Amino acid sequence: MAIPSPYVLRETGSNLVRNIVMTVAAVVTMAVSLTALGGVLIMRQAVNQATVQYQHGVEMIIFMEATASSQEISGMHQELASMVPGQIQRCYYVDKAHAWTEFKQIFSGEPDMVKVMDLQKMPPSFRCVPAKAQNVSVLANQFQKQPGVLDVKYPGQAIREELARFATLRNVALVVAGGVMLGAIALVVNTIQLAIFARRREVAVMKLVGATNWFIRVPFMLEGLTEGLVGAIIAFAVTFFARNTLASFTGSNPFVPSLPLYVSPHAALLTGIFVVVVGALVGALGSGFAVRRFLSV
Amino acid sequence: MIRFDHVSKTYKGSVPALQDVTVDIQRGEFVFIVGPSGSGKTTFLRLITKEEPSDGGEIWVAGKEVGALPPWKVPYLRRNIGCVFQDYRLLPERTVYENVAFALEVIGRSRHFVKSQVPQILELVGLGKKMDRRPNELSGGEQQRVAVARAFVNRPLILLADEPTGNLDPATTAGIMRLLERINQYGTTVVMATHQHDVVDAMRKRVIELDHGTVVRDQARGIYGMVDA
Numbered sequence: 113m114a115i116p117s118p119y120v121l122r123e124t125g126s127n128l129v130r131n132i133v134m135t136v137a138a139v140v141t142m143a144v145s146l147t148a149l150g151g152v153l154i155m156r157q158a159v160n161q162a163t164v165q166y167q168h169g170v171e172m173i174i175f176m177e178a179t180a181s182s183q184e185i186s187g188m189h190q191e192l193a194s195m196v197p198g199q200i201q202r203c204y205y206v207d208k209a210h211a212w213t214e215f216k217q218i219f220s221g222e223p224d225m226v227k228v229m230d231l232q233k234m235p236p237s238f239r240c241v242p243a244k245a246q247n248v249s250v251l252a253n254q255f256q257k258q259p260g261v262l263d264v265k266y267p268g269q270a271i272r273e274e275l276a277r278f279a280t281l282r283n284v285a286l287v288v289a290g291g292v293m294l295g296a297i298a299l300v301v302n303t304i305q306l307a308i309f310a311r312r313r314e315v316a317v318m319k320l321v322g323a324t325n326w327f328i329r330v331p332f333m334l335e336g337l338t339e340g341l342v343g344a345i346i347a348f349a350v351t352f353f354a355r356n357t358l359a360s361f362t363g364s365n366p367f368v369p370s371l372p373l374y375v376s377p378h379a380a381l382l383t384g385i386f387v388v389v390v391g392a393l394v395g396a397l398g399s400g401f402a403v404r405r406f407l408s409v
Numbered sequence: 410m411i412r413f414d415h416v417s418k419t420y421k422g423s424v425p426a427l428q429d430v431t432v433d434i435q436r437g438e439f440v441f442i443v444g445p446s447g448s449g450k451t452t453f454l455r456l457i458t459k460e461e462p463s464d465g466g467e468i469w470v471a472g473k474e475v476g477a478l479p480p481w482k483v484p485y486l487r488r489n490i491g492c493v494f495q496d497y498r499l500l501p502e503r504t505v506y507e508n509v510a511f512a513l514e515v516i517g518r519s520r521h522f523v524k525s526q527v528p529q530i531l532e533l534v535g536l537g538k539k540m541d542r543r544p545n546e547l548s549g550g551e552q553q554r555v556a557v558a559r560a561f562v563n564r565p566l567i568l569l570a571d572e573p574t575g576n577l578d579p580a581t582t583a584g585i586m587r588l589l590e591r592i593n594q595y596g597t598t599v600v601m602a603t604h605q606h607d608v609v610d611a612m613r614k615r616v617i618e619l620d621h622g623t624v625v626r627d628q629a630r631g632i633y634g635m636v637d638a
Contacts, residue, residue, distance in 0.1 A: 313501075324481070
């Protein structure tokens with residue numbers, strides 16, 4: 113059945129205004145919860161971006177000269193293969209093209225650095241997971257002197273600290289987001305319950321004259337959806353415009369400490385959209401629950 | 410138009426409200442349901458609109474078996490039935506016009522339809538000049554006229570009235586009864602529950618008397634208390 117939108121919008125609007133204090137409470141709590149959720153996602157993106165080379169347990173990177181010959185590279189391949197599994201658990205090769213993609217990602221907040229580099233200047237590398245983490249410095253020294261090797265990096269400590277800091281922050285923020293979200297849902301349910309109570313006479317008349325269940329329910333559902341959406345839009349604005357501040361809570365770039373962590377507008381936009389969808393869903397679910405529980409049709 | 414076929418209804422933990430009731434009401438009839446308080450009059454009406462399910466038997470309304478209707482079809486059944494109550498059930502913050510228009514808006518009628526029908530029906534009930542008043546600015550009789558207008562604006566096949574004159578003085582009651590009779594003359598089946606003797610006696614319509622949930626009398630051109638000689 114087609115529901116005439118002017119009627120539904122008018123009813124939804126009057127419900128929202130009639131209970132303005134509860135509406136504001138629901139919207140603010142929703143915004144706080146979703147901001148915490150958005151913040152976690154923003155921080156995760158920043159940390160992932162900064163530590164992209166050191167994921168999946170990689171502790172040591174052997175950077176080859178950008179001009180290293182193919183024999184030098186295949187020699188290194190064979191040598192590393194011969195050390196598996198005694199000293200090295202596994203290694204994989206990253207070519208120039210892949211390295212250039214990563215470089216652009218790590219320094220996406222520093223366009224000047226990206227400008228002065230190019231694909232040909234990128235060193236190919238071997239990413240290695242040592243069999244025993246404590247042996248990493250011995251291994252690094254051993255490879256440092258090989259022909260064609262530019263440098264061997266094992267900034268394990270810095271990365272581990274960065275990831276640990278992030279993990280703590282993430283857990284705290286997720287607990288906050290979850291707790292406040294429960295509060296937000298309860299407030300949405302309560303707001304809808306009050307709206308249903310305030311309109312009980314209208315609802316009785318609507319049932320009497322043959323309004324369909326959906327016609328009766330939709331204004332209340334839209335009220336919850338609106339509360340979720342408005343809260344989510346506030347959270348979206350905060351996470352989008354304060355994304356670099358949020359990212360800096362986890363620390364600085366572990367490779368170039370003078371550089372702050374950076375999140376691209378594109379990534380923040382995707383996070384924001386996700387947050388808005390979550391807000392709308394939570395609002396709709398909360399009001400859906402309230403309508404089912406308190407509005408017998 | 411309305412057929413009860415061996416219908417029974419018992420509320421939880423209570424005595425039976427209706428027991429084995431069989432009644433047939435034809436299209437265009439005007440029927441009084443009479444009996445003392447607790448005799449089952451209101452239950453009889455609530456079963457017609459499926460506000461309550463029956464426990465046994467079949468109820469047919471406007472060609473549909475009410476018990477077999479899925480919940481989503483019940484609103485469409487109710488669009489064929491107008492209801493009027495003793496306590497009017499008007500929306501206090503809406504004007505007379507808005508109260509009547511509300512009944513059409515919420516079943517999705519177009520704005521154009523609402524604008525054409527509502528003034529017409531308010532003229533019919535004699536409130537054409539009080540469309541902008543709120544219910545608390547009207548007398549009891551006028552409020553009940555608004556309720557009748559709201560029940561009739563969708564031109565239902567059936568009008569159910571549960572003690573519609575219970576709160577009104579005799580003169581106002583007579584006015585409301587004339588209005589219901591006029592609606593009946595338009596072809597709408599009217600079923601009115603009442604325990605007011607004078608109202609029933611004055612109209613000389615079919616009377617169905619209930620006592621402890623059973624039909625004890627079903628009489629054409631009846632009066633309230635005794636068999637018409």
